[in-house]
Amino acid sequence: MRLGLTIAAVATAGMLAAGCTTTEQTTAAGALIGGGAAAVAGGNTGQIIAGTAVGAGAGLLVGTLANGNCRYRNPDGSTYIARCP
Numbered sequence: 001m002r003l004g005l006t007i008a009a010v011a012t013a014g015m016l017a018a019g020c021t022t023t024e025q026t027t028a029a030g031a032l033i034g035g036g037a038a039a040v041a042g043g044n045t046g047q048i049i050a051g052t053a054v055g056a057g058a059g060l061l062v063g064t065l066a067n068g069n070c071r072y073r074n075p076d077g078s079t080y081i082a083r084c085p
Contacts, residue, residue, distance in 0.1 A: 024063070025063065026059040026060070026062045026063030027056050027059040027060045027063055028056075028059065029059055030055040030056050030057070030058045030059020030060065030062065031052045031053075031055045031056035031059060032052075032055070033055050033059075034051040034052050034053070034054050034055020034056065034058070035048050035049075035051050035052035035055060037051055037055075038050070038051030038052070039051075068083060069081045069082065069083060070082065070083070
């Protein structure tokens with residue numbers, strides 16, 4: 001039962017996040033993965049909330065770092081950031 005509710009929540013959140021930016025999508029995905037993992041592992045409400053918060057933080061970090069820009073390295077060792085191909 002719990003797994004079915006988790007799958008339904010993930011599907012609903014996916015539909016809601018379709019119009020969001022990449023950062024918002026990765027934050028939502030991280031929150032769902034963190035909360036879902038805590039729920040499947042049999043955590044209580046506090047553990048599920050903590051898993052959701054940690055997942056959202058990780059998703060926010062990933063989304064912020066992957067905003068369509070890539071880090072490139074010049075032959076001299078210096079780096080620069082430009083749009084990804």
